[in-house]
Structures are given as C-alpha cells and as structure tokens.
Amino acid sequence: MDSHQLLIDHISEIVSLDDSIKSLIRERFIPRHLKKKEMLLYKGDVSHHMRFIAEGCLRNYNIDENAQEHILQFAVKGWWINDLYSYLTETPATFFIQALEDSVVLQISKNELTKLFDEAPALERFYRIKFENAYVALQNRTIHGMSKPIEERYSDFRNTYPEIEQRVPQFMIASYLGITPESLSRVRKRMSSK
Amino acid sequence: MDSHQLLIDHISEIVSLDDSIKSLIRERFIPRHLKKKEMLLYKGDVSHHMRFIAEGCLRNYNIDENAQEHILQFAVKGWWINDLYSYLTETPATFFIQALEDSVVLQISKNELTKLFDEAPALERFYRIKFENAYVALQNRTIHGMSKPIEERYSDFRNTYPEIEQRVPQFMIASYLGITPESLSRVRKRMSSK
C-alpha cells in the first residue's frame, strides 16, 4: 500500500475526510526515506515538521550530561514521532530522532499544517483526539513507571508493544524502561526461570 | 474576579472568543464547590466532565494493590484536572481526584462540550493546543524522571511549581516524585547543608 494511503486510512479511523482533503494530504505530506541509523532530527535543531511513520522503526532519545542515552519512545508504522516541544515552540530540540531500520516518514511543515487546519477542521479534530490519546498513554506510562516493579513494567512493555520487542536490541529496551542493560538481562533470567 | 471570567481569560490567552461563545461558556460550565479533602472523582466511577480549577488546589492520585498512594498531578487555579482516560473512553476511572484545599471547579459534561466544539471551533482549537502542551509537559516529566537524580528532580519541582511546594504536605511531594517521605526528608537535609 502506498504511504499516503496508509496515512489517510489512519486519519479516517478517527474523522471522516472528503476527497478534496485527501488530495491535500497527498500533496502536502512529503515522504522522506531514511536508512538504518540515519538521523531524522538532531538535538539543538528546530523541528519544523509533523511526522508520520509509513514504514520502519525509529526512536526518540535524549543524551544527558553524563553521555547516557535515555529512550523516550519507540515508533513503528502507523505512529507519529516528533520533538513536540521543539515543533510547537520553534525552539531547539531537546532530543534526537533516529531510524532503527530503513524507514519512510511522511512529513508536513508546521506552516502547511496550520493552513490545512483552516481548510480542513476535521484534521484539526483528528489532532485534538490524537493528542488526547497520546497524553493518556503517556500518563499511564508515567504512573506505572513509578508504582510498578521492573518485572511488571517489562511485561507490560512486551504486551503493549509486541512488535517492538522483536525489532529493537535489548539494551535499548532497558534504556526505555530506565534501567541498565545488565539489570534487564537479570530480570529476564529471573522471569524465564519461573 | 468571578470564576467564569477566569476561565474565559484563560482560554482567550490561546484563542480569541467572540461574545456569543463567552456567554455559552458562562452558561454551560457549572461551578462546583469542594471542601478540603472532599473527593471530586472516585476510582471506578466514570468521569463525565471536563474540569477547570477556578480556586484552590487538588490532586490526582492512584492507590495500587499494596494500598500505596501515587500522586500523578497537583493542580491549582487556572489548571485543568481530570481522569482523561475515563472521560475520553467513558470507562471507570483509574484514579482519584481530591481537593487539598477548599476549591471551586468549573465543569462541563462531555455531551455539552462536544456540542460546543461544533458551535465554536475556536474552542476545539484551544483544546488541541492545550493537549499538545500538556503532552509536552508530561513528556518532560517522564524523561527527567528517569534520567535525573532525585535532588535535581526535587529542585526542578520547586522551580516549576513554587506555589504548590508551599501548599502541599511534604509526604505528598514525595509521592509525586516517586520516593518515600523518609527519602525526601533526607534529600532536603543534604541539600540544605550545602
């Protein structure tokens, strides 16, 4: 299936789009092809685009003062990925976005998207609902991250993102869970022995 | 200043409202008065309203299987508070909302708000932007929560929410930060000795 069709189907699951809007989406969302390990956004640059993943897998991560990586989000086909703070405020990004596999991203500039909102209120509604959902999902992660033991957080991760578990190296999952690779290895050992 | 004016000013910081919408807001957002410790929402009930705090201070918290409280959010005048997942999906709430001081909340039912979105697209835009910002703020909390040492998370909290620091007991701040009250007490001691 072509990338734009995937995007249109994705949006149509939430709001209905008439044909003129569908053409606008096809026109204004520009595909970008990334090779494995290629960077989509660097910390320090401003994120000028909203981005939808049509193919592949990416990660969103930060590098702290001690050169430690912390993964905030994995994203695969059908997900959105961005440094939203940078995008919304047009300030330098606070994290990196990198392809973990060869990937295709559809992106639209903020200017274009803002124009689209006026032409297509349904699209604005789509983003409202999308952000509501994203907020809720993140809230769940935040509260579970602090209350549940690691074993449980890890199995939650596996259940919630089974595709990602397969495609991403273990040390990155450890980073996402906020523990060291050694600890995750031991957690897995404990779990498999039961 | 009257509660509705506060809400209207709050919304007007982000989108412009014409007078007819302002009247609708005055009509449809219903004030609710809460005494200190009074519950606004119980875990297990469905949250049918969107809620804006006109006065006071509330908290949003979970109680886990071990009867441990985990505070997800504090909110004061000018903030919104809800169990969004419950509100959006009309399923039982996964956490509690309680007044920490005598408080006034303006609330509107989901039905009414959905109707308002059709009458006032500016309002829908307001919520889109609001959720974007909320998402970003929560994302920051999530990533800093996992990367920064506790001392730093505590001073970030103090800097970000100076009002709340004053008004909320220390053991609740510990709960928000995801540590025990004893640990927070020791962190404070270490910090003050420098």
Add this chain to the structure above:
DNA sequence: CGATTTTTTGAATCATATCAACGTACGTGG
C-alpha cells in the same frame, strides 16, 4: 491544650548500579 498528623532520624535490608570479564551473534571483507 491534647490529639493527630507530619517530619525527622537511625539501623538493617533490599534492589539496582557499576565495573570488569567472558560469551555469543552478526555481518563484512578477504
């Protein structure tokens, strides 16, 4: 003021981090 809640302190315990070494898998160039 007395009662209750909150904060502090101490000692023992537990979980994860850290550091270092070893094992394994993968893919690239010869």
Add this chain to the structure above:
DNA sequence: CCACGTACGTTGATATGATTCAAAAAATCG
C-alpha cells in the same frame, strides 16, 4: 564461505542508594 572484528548479551563481585521499620520530634488542628 570462512575468519575476524565489533556490537550485544550475560554473569559475578562489589558498591551505592533508596526502602523499610520503628521510634522520637515537630507541627498542625480542633
């Protein structure tokens, strides 16, 4: 297609930091 190198995963020993439990001190409320 094999061999080597690099990246990833596992394991062990030790260190660190937060938790737990218990009790005392301080603050708050009626």
